Amino acid sequence: MRDETKMKDDERTYLGVAVPRPPVAFFELSSCEGCQLQLFNNEAGLLDFLDLVEIVNFREAMTEKSDHYQIAFVEGSVTRTDEEERLRTIRDNAELVVALGSCACFGGVNQLKNRFNDLDWVVREVYGDYAISSQAARPLADVIRVDLEIFGCPVKKEEVERIVTNLVLGKPVHHPQYPICMECKARENVCLFDLGEPCLGPVTRAGCDAWCPSNRLGCWGCRGPAPAANMAELRDIVVRKQISLERLLDRLECFGGFADEAHILRQELEGRS
Numbered sequence: 708m709r710d711e712t713k714m715k716d717d718e719r720t721y722l723g724v725a726v727p728r729p730p731v732a733f734f735e736l737s738s739c740e741g742c743q744l745q746l747f748n749n750e751a752g753l754l755d756f757l758d759l760v761e762i763v764n765f766r767e768a769m770t771e772k773s774d775h776y777q778i779a780f781v782e783g784s785v786t787r788t789d790e791e792e793r794l795r796t797i798r799d800n801a802e803l804v805v806a807l808g809s810c811a812c813f814g815g816v817n818q819l820k821n822r823f824n825d826l827d828w829v830v831r832e833v834y835g836d837y838a839i840s841s842q843a844a845r846p847l848a849d850v851i852r853v854d855l856e857i858f859g860c861p862v863k864k865e866e867v868e869r870i871v872t873n874l875v876l877g878k879p880v881h882h883p884q885y886p887i888c889m890e891c892k893a894r895e896n897v898c899l900f901d902l903g904e905p906c907l908g909p910v911t912r913a914g915c916d917a918w919c920p921s922n923r924l925g926c927w928g929c930r931g932p933a934p935a936a937n938m939a940e941l942r943d944i945v946v947r948k949q950i951s952l953e954r955l956l957d958r959l960e961c962f963g964g965f966a967d968e969a970h971i972l973r974q975e976l977e978g979r980s
């Protein structure tokens with residue numbers, strides 16, 4: 708595999724210097740495949756993106772398959788034993804494994820089912836008599852070592868392109884260290900709290916350019932917590948704005964990134980009732 712890679716690298720040069728074009732594979736576990744689809748949404752930049760890497764595995768876009776890849780992008784959460792095995796094989800094959808999207812990073816919307824004590828009941832309710840194996844939804848990092856996470860539900864294509872460019876050029880990848888509110892203010896949006904709607908912008912990691920608040924929707928935290936997220940302050944804002952803590956809990960539970968905070972709040976609210 709490595710010799711093959713080297714040969715392809717050597718084919719591309721700029722001013723006599725070899726330009727790397729690593730073989731890249733995309734995989735999906737339990738997911739809606741929306742993150743992979745995002746990559747094809749950017750028609751203006753698609754050809755440049757495809758030129759950057761050699762895609763050797765991408766079920767949504769090609770029939771050819773290869774186990775020879777350096778970078779594996781894995782979308783979706785782990786909910787079945789066969790997915791666990793597949794993920795370990797991907798880890799063995801790849802030099803770098805990237806968790807693509809909230810399902811892969813935190814369990815995503817799939818992890819909502821983990822709140823039910825009886826998962827067999829959940830499977831029966833959802834699939835009826837159709838026998839299907841489905842366990843608790845887990846992020847990739849619960850099963851294998853993950854080298855890099857790309858957050859979002861779905862991921863933002865411009866961010867993926869920037870990260871892939873950095874990976875190809877061997878540059879470090881940095882995620883924003885500030886919360887969504889910074890991007891929201893830069894876009895001069897009216898704060899949704901002032902319109903009576905909850906928003907996780909104060910505690911959620913930026914990088915989506917305040918996608919939801921810019922479209923008049925409060926943030927649901929799909930990118931997970933910002934470093935040093937001030938949960939106590941968020942709670943104070945929610946109380947001051949006379950928004951119920953149950954509505955805050957709905958948002959904290961949605962994607963799995965705030966699982967610890969949601970667990971504490973749920974216990975508190977259940978203790979009150």
Ligand code: SF4
Pocket residue numbers: 738739740741742743782783807808809810811815816859860861862
């Ligand atoms: S993170 Fe969201 S868009 Fe991506 S696969 Fe999961 S549910 Fe779909």
Ligand code: SF4
Pocket residue numbers: 887888889891892896897898899900906907908909917920925926
């Ligand atoms: S709308 Fe949300 S993201 Fe924007 S400033 Fe208000 S709390 Fe922050």
Ligand code: SF4
Pocket residue numbers: 859860887911912915916917918919920925926927928929930931
């Ligand atoms: S605003 Fe919040 S919920 Fe919307 S895309 Fe950004 S991080 Fe996700």
